[in-house]
Amino acid sequence: MKKYFRFSVLSIVFTYLLIFIGGLVRVAGAGMGCPDWPKCFDRWIPPTSITQLPDHIDPEKFNLVLAWVEYLNRLSGAFVGFIILVSCVYAILHFKNNKRVVFSISSALFFTLVEGWLGSKLVDTVLDPVTITLHLLLALIIIGLIIYSSIQAYYDIKGNFEKDSFYPYHIKYIILGIFACIVIEIIVGTEIRGGLDISRKDNPLIDGVILLKMLGPFKYIHTILGVALLGLVLYLRKLIYDNNYNSSEYMIYAVNSMLILIGAQIVLGETLVFFDVKPIVQLFHMWFSSLLLGLSIAQYTLWEISNRK
């Protein structure tokens, strides 16, 4: 059982790393680094020089750096898929009686395969914006399922670590509200990001900050919802710190991490708007949002466990 837990934690760490690398592909503009899929320029090891290109692929498409960045994402994807597969096997072997664990990790494995297929569609459609967003959302669903499964397994191993806590019932709605806010923020964020791309194509050679100003009302929704999210998390923190509820240290840990991340998100977001649309800032802005979503799912799982007494 512990083995499963270890592997599921490993899956979480590597999936987050993979989301980071995926974001890196996006900001580095390396999405079409390999014009074919799953191979790269018809090779399992991408070319290291233009002389290695096969005849049927236009040499103008070859860019050594972009090819290897894109391929790093595919290799890491395959590796993460393997770790999740191993986790899944351990879950089926050792958690026969815990449907929550087995079902969520198996779904994660299934969605990982879909994610790979979606990656191939991205290449086919030359980075269709909707498919890019789906590719990210699916990664978030996968990480959410693994986090849920992992915490549920921890419960089986450790016993009920939430047995002393008595959260008020409406904390569920606060947690779900936070979750919804984060999901909407991510979708609106990808819309802003995609809009910026389209706008950049339609207005070549114009500064990113100006393009951002030209974008529609999405960006205001993003800010307003961000403030609402901050308010909700502050309220949640107040509830969790209320002595009457005797919150678990995990819950406290999660809400405080969330607060720190939201602070960082505000700083990163404003940097993008007021200074420059720097790829590295975009990357961390996206990645932190995925961490926030993970924390939110962890909180929901903790709340669910606190009800199982």
Next chain:
Amino acid sequence: MIKRGHIISIIAVLVFLGVGATWVISKATQSVKVLPGVIKQVPSFDMTSHNGEPFNRDSLLNKISVLDFIFTSCPGPCPIMSNNMKTLYKQYKLHPDLQFISITVDPEHDSLDILNLYADANGVNDNRWKFLRSEMRKVKKLSTNGFLFMSDNLPAGHSVKFVLIDENANIRQYYNGTDEASISILRNHINLFLERLRNSV
């Protein structure tokens, strides 16, 4: 509850990711800023554009040009090529130093009137996109010797490539005019050349 060691390792991970990602991004940015080298000079030629003006090699100077060979009654790849050209033409509406040139490989059928209609149909309303016409013999020569295309079987066997030409009438790169991934590389190169042209003035 939170150990100091934890905070330090979290910061270390973030710094590591940040430095690594910055390095990759800068490598990637540099790699797409490389201008394609000169393939060859465009030889001198003499044609007429759809609005009746003469168009020759000098018309290529001091501008960035994207050029292709088409014919208006072509059923196959030309509509796709012209559609892609049209998209670029619209996207670069604020850049008069970028011109688009389509040379007909079927001058017998494609009179200036027909080229004019074709221009209208593609939404051409300014001087940035020109449709050129000349005698078949000259077109064939330009296509073969000037642009190194196979031109044995014209009009149907014309190339589907877009050619990028710099401000000194040098051929810089060929792109598949029917392939979106190729066009996005072309777009990047256009931006690089326009930026260079702007900075040199």
